[in-house]
Amino acid sequence: MAAGATPARHRPGSVGEVIELHALTKRYGPTTAVDDLTLTVRPGHVTGFLGPNGAGKSTTLRMILGLTRPTGGTVTVAGVRFVDRPRGLRHAGALLDAGDVHGGRSAAAHLTALARGNGIGRARVDEVLREVGLAGVARRRIGGFSLGMRQRLGIAAALLGDPPVLLFDEPFNGLDPEGVRWVRDLFRRLAGEGRTVFVSSHLMSEMENCADRLVVIGRGRLIAEQSLAEFAGTRTSVAVRTPEAAALTAVLAAEGGSAHPDDAGGLVVTGLTAERIGDLALAHRIALHELTTRTASLEEAFMELTAASVEYPGGKTR
Numbered sequence: 001m002a003a004g005a006t007p008a009r010h011r012p013g014s015v016g017e018v019i020e021l022h023a024l025t026k027r028y029g030p031t032t033a034v035d036d037l038t039l040t041v042r043p044g045h046v047t048g049f050l051g052p053n054g055a056g057k058s059t060t061l062r063m064i065l066g067l068t069r070p071t072g073g074t075v076t077v078a079g080v081r082f083v084d085r086p087r088g089l090r091h092a093g094a095l096l097d098a099g100d101v102h103g104g105r106s107a108a109a110h111l112t113a114l115a116r117g118n119g120i121g122r123a124r125v126d127e128v129l130r131e132v133g134l135a136g137v138a139r140r141r142i143g144g145f146s147l148g149m150r151q152r153l154g155i156a157a158a159l160l161g162d163p164p165v166l167l168f169d170e171p172f173n174g175l176d177p178e179g180v181r182w183v184r185d186l187f188r189r190l191a192g193e194g195r196t197v198f199v200s201s202h203l204m205s206e207m208e209n210c211a212d213r214l215v216v217i218g219r220g221r222l223i224a225e226q227s228l229a230e231f232a233g234t235r236t237s238v239a240v241r242t243p244e245a246a247a248l249t250a251v252l253a254a255e256g257g258s259a260h261p262d263d264a265g266g267l268v269v270t271g272l273t274a275e276r277i278g279d280l281a282l283a284h285r286i287a288l289h290e291l292t293t294r295t296a297s298l299e300e301a302f303m304e305l306t307a308a309s310v311e312y313p314g315g316k317t318r
């Protein structure tokens with residue numbers, strides 16, 4: 001399904017809205033869904049909001065929108081609490097749950113109702129339907145839509161008010177590869193127009209070629225907040241094979257490195273360069289059979305970073 005191209009809009013005065021979370025916390029009984037989260041989401045970027053299932057992403061997005069009341073802390077958009085300003089699709093567009101629509105309605109009727117409730121003209125409905133590639137099925141009942149089509153409809157609803165702030169919760173779910181590419185291009189264009197684009201996902205691979213900044217959370221807490229380039233740059237390790245693994249591990253540890261056995265009988269070393277490891281091995285007369293610098297894929301780096309906070313590792317229950 002090809003999405004129609006829409007020319008970039010010029011939006012004087014309405015772009016540049018910073019989202020600021022300060023010590024934001026949400027507890028549901030004994031569960032702390034969001035735990036003392038302080039971070040800033042800037043305009044003009046696609047910020048990926050990453051974390052394993054149950055990390056607290058949806059709850060955070062709902063608190064930004066004023067749909068869920070925080071237990072503690074604050075969240076503001078352009079310096080104002082969302083609940084203190086007129087709500088509506090002109091201020092922030094969001095895709096939270098693509099399944100949360102009336103299946104009996106057509107796509108056009110669904111968007112027209114939303115437009116009417118927000119003082120948005122009918123012409124904009126046709127515009128966003130074209131933009132997300134649903135113009136051809138505008139009169140079909142949503143009940144017969146695939147998950148990918150529902151995601152496109154949810155994105156159309158988020159775009160309806162032409163807002164400066166856009167939040168998307170797992171927008172890639174159910175999309176085919178062409179759909180994924182289209183969504184990435186759309187997000188990049190929206191950020192290029194100066195909007196604030198905050199996109200949650202539990203898969204780092206979805207954020208490649210899309211997000212330029214990353215916020216990573218686990219069990220409701222902030223794990224990392226950095227640019228994609230910074231994130232990628234920190235993920236270097238050195239693969240080492242030696243017949244004297246225990247002796248080398250001790251030598252490297254004394255120099256501030258950290259060595260762990262890999263599945264193939266070798267060692268994975270972090271914290272020291274290949275050159276330094278080679279020099280240390282020579283100085284201690286330890287033979288090396290392999291010394292290779294490796295840069296982990298973003299996905300591997302993400303898995304490593306969040307391993308301690310995965311709620312259901314390997315499908316086990318708590």
Ligand SMILES: Nc1ncnc2c1ncn2[C@@H]1O[C@H](COP(=O)(O)OP(=O)(O)OP(=O)(O)O)[C@@H](O)[C@H]1O
Pocket residue numbers: 028031032033034051052053054055056057058059060202
């Ligand atoms: N309304 C609620 N009542 C009770 N617990 C909740 C509620 N909403 C969320 N939680 C709990 O809070 C935690 C965070 O959930 P949340 O949906 O925000 O995470 P998430 O990162 O969006 O995960 P997922 O990718 O699985 O949707 C989970 O442990 C969840 O069970």
